[in-house]
Amino acid sequence: MGNVLLGDDGIGPLVVETFRCGYDCGLGVEVTDLGTPGLDLSPYLHGKDLVLLIDAVKSDEPAGSVSTYGESDFAPTTDEHVRVSSRLTGHDPGLWESLAHLRLIACAPAELLIIGVVPASSNFGEPMSAAVLGALDSALRIIVQLLAARGVPCIPRVPPLQKHLWWMEHDLMTSPAATDRF
Amino acid sequence: MARIMIDPVTRIEGHLRIAVEVDGGTVQKAWASCTMWRGLEAILRGRDAREGWIFAQRFCGVCTTVHAIASVRAVEDALSLEIPVNAQYIRNLILICHALHDHIVHFYHLSALDWVDITTIPNADPARAALIAESSSTWQGNSRRELEAVQDKVKAILGSGQLGIFSHGYWGHPAMKLSPELNLILFSHYMQALEFQRKSCQVVAILGGKTPHIQNLAVGGVMNAINLDSLATLNMDRLGTLKALLEDLIPFVQQVYLADASLLAAYYPEWFRYGRGVANYLAVPDLPLDAAASQFDLPGGVLMDGNLDSLKQIRDWRDSSFREAVTEDSTRAWYQEGVLAPFKGQSTPDYTDFNEAAKYTWVKAPRYHGKPMQVGPLANVLVGYASGHPLTRKWTDVAFNRISAVHGQHVTTDDMQSSMGRFLARAIRSAMLSDLALEHLQKLTTNILDGDHTTCNTPQFPTGEIMGMGMHEAPRGSLSHWVVIEKGKFTNYQAVVPTTWNASPRDESGVPGPYETALLGNPVADTEKPLEVLRTVHSFDPCMACSCHALDARAKSTTREKVL
Numbered sequence: 093m094g095n096v097l098l099g100d101d102g103i104g105p106l107v108v109e110t111f112r113c114g115y116d117c118g119l120g121v122e123v124t125d126l127g128t129p130g131l132d133l134s135p136y137l138h139g140k141d142l143v144l145l146i147d148a149v150k151s152d153e154p155a156g157s158v159s160t161y162g163e164s165d166f167a168p169t170t171d172e173h174v175r176v177s178s179r180l181t182g183h184d185p186g187l188w189e190s191l192a193h194l195r196l197i198a199c200a201p202a203e204l205l206i207i208g209v210v211p212a213s214s215n216f217g218e219p220m221s222a223a224v225l226g227a228l229d230s231a232l233r234i235i236v237q238l239l240a241a242r243g244v245p246c247i248p249r250v251p252p253l254q255k256h257l258w259w260m261e262h263d264l265m266t267s268p269a270a271t272d273r274f
Numbered sequence: 275m276a277r278i279m280i281d282p283v284t285r286i287e288g289h290l291r292i293a294v295e296v297d298g299g300t301v302q303k304a305w306a307s308c309t310m311w312r313g314l315e316a317i318l319r320g321r322d323a324r325e326g327w328i329f330a331q332r333f334c335g336v337c338t339t340v341h342a343i344a345s346v347r348a349v350e351d352a353l354s355l356e357i358p359v360n361a362q363y364i365r366n367l368i369l370i371c372h373a374l375h376d377h378i379v380h381f382y383h384l385s386a387l388d389w390v391d392i393t394t395i396p397n398a399d400p401a402r403a404a405l406i407a408e409s410s411s412t413w414q415g416n417s418r419r420e421l422e423a424v425q426d427k428v429k430a431i432l433g434s435g436q437l438g439i440f441s442h443g444y445w446g447h448p449a450m451k452l453s454p455e456l457n458l459i460l461f462s463h464y465m466q467a468l469e470f471q472r473k474s475c476q477v478v479a480i481l482g483g484k485t486p487h488i489q490n491l492a493v494g495g496v497m498n499a500i501n502l503d504s505l506a507t508l509n510m511d512r513l514g515t516l517k518a519l520l521e522d523l524i525p526f527v528q529q530v531y532l533a534d535a536s537l538l539a540a541y542y543p544e545w546f547r548y549g550r551g552v553a554n555y556l557a558v559p560d561l562p563l564d565a566a567a568s569q570f571d572l573p574g575g576v577l578m579d580g581n582l583d584s585l586k587q588i589r590d591w592r593d594s595s596f597r598e599a600v601t602e603d604s605t606r607a608w609y610q611e612g613v614l615a616p617f618k619g620q621s622t623p624d625y626t627d628f629n630e631a632a633k634y635t636w637v638k639a640p641r642y643h644g645k646p647m648q649v650g651p652l653a654n655v656l657v658g659y660a661s662g663h664p665l666t667r668k669w670t671d672v673a674f675n676r677i678s679a680v681h682g683q684h685v686t687t688d689d690m691q692s693s694m695g696r697f698l699a700r701a702i703r704s705a706m707l708s709d710l711a712l713e714h715l716q717k718l719t720t721n722i723l724d725g726d727h728t729t730c731n732t733p734q735f736p737t738g739e740i741m742g743m744g745m746h747e748a749p750r751g752s753l754s755h756w757v758v759i760e761k762g763k764f765t766n767y768q769a770v771v772p773t774t775w776n777a778s779p780r781d782e783s784g785v786p787g788p789y790e791t792a793l794l795g796n797p798v799a800d801t802e803k804p805l806e807v808l809r810t811v812h813s814f815d816p817c818m819a820c821s822c823h824a825l826d827a828r829a830k831s832t833t834r835e836k837v838l
Contacts (some may be wrong), residue, residue, distance in 0.1 A: 128334075128335030129485050131379055138472060193439070224503075258325070259329075
């Protein structure tokens, strides 16, 4: 998950595209860039055995740190404001509302893990920071380990597929018209 | 006089602040403020016009497809490029299913709990509830057994003391008026809707190649390969899957969603009196039926002062009346420029903090010949009704008859111009779009069987400057993308989105926008729990994510009311 136009918030889509092109996990695994879907997340989580979400997650660790969280680590607080301001993505309602809805109809994922990368900054139109770019390999390693531990093999693709990172091909704001303005 | 600041308004997408002054139990003044800044258009300047849609669909995480479509239509308009009919039908099916998904989620998951008090559900008699539900709808999922199961689930949630997502509701509020049985019925459909919203996503995924970000668009058409003899392309098997998905989804829309919206209207008739707001309506033509986009299944037009006889039709996308009429006014928004046509639009920030006497929002004020306009399903339905559009008339009459079957209330198109009317219009539109989904699938199938497999015309860009505008009647209302292109690259890009029309601030003449006007006279029984304000705000289905984007521009506020 993440917004590719918001600097480090785009780490989720970057990891996902790199993983999709680098590994083959067979037909039982879907690898999807979900963007910032809000409540529309629920169809993608519906009835899954395991969900790994890759996202930028704020914490006290230095930028670029990668950590794995379980659902309970993100239990929403009762204070609406704290919850909204500490939400994972730019959208609300989002992950927790989607999960709560799926629990209501007994279709929540059996296991959900979040691989969080601490962002340095998530400003509009900025490129990703070096610290967060540097976290790519360890995020990939963690995904492979987590899947392997659950009996899902990740076979490296040789050669890897061609990555389509259209939002990183040019600096987002370098067009002459844009630099005049900002 | 009490002053209420709702910040943020929740159960919407994005970040919206509403400030109201309440006196004598009603709202006297209102301000709508978006506290995130938009600047996405700047990213598109200088880019290849053929790839604009890929960026545009990241404007928002929710309405990805609508911006992608408006973007390709804008470039095609600039090039006077026709697209194959197969491409029109495929795009139309994607747009319809996106809209059905959006409307279902809005009614049940983002708004129903403003009207449905789930804490009364344990007191409901499921047998009586089943009787009520079965008498108002032929839907299969209203049995006593089904309703008992939902009641047990609600009892378990309430008994656990862990209300989770339901912990911030205004339970027991005096404006909550439904019987425990009706609350049970509506909440059981809230749960069923979670299953049905998936089906519309599946249609979009099959045609779009991938969701949430579709992959099949191109300037000039779509990239779906059609080959009846290939397993990997759009073939009869895929078309059959689409039909089956639609046939599952449509009864839920026409027999459940529309029935529930009508029930809500029948039991909250006073809400036909509140929330009228700006009674000028704008809807743009959509669901084109031919390559040249000269015929449409959804009519467009403009209505002024709530008068259906004032209809001025917008016949097609090239109709100059629309593009000459639209301006964006930044007098009260945090941008430097004053009043500009979208082709000339800039978005240079000029942030001042929330100052209701001057600038107070990141949303510009779009105007039509200088007038504020309301957009959305209500505008769509009223324009269709005024045009004598048969499908609009058919489903509006179905809804009106359903309402009068409850307490004999006779609803008119004048009553529709209200907060309740906006909820009802969204359900009417959904019922109508459901019929059209099957029709467009049939047209696509017939055209393919007739041997036409073309899906794209290749664009050729001239070196000189060209301008274009792409329209779409999106779930939240009229959307237009305005582009200026030179040598195949964008030199300007502005999006005038539905929520900027509706959440518009005051303009240079001090005339407020639809949200701000709709709140005037709205009752507020308890200033600590301004439920009624939320009902009117939610009736517009606010989605601030593309109206004003990007983070880190949050205004400081002195009073913050914590409100669900």
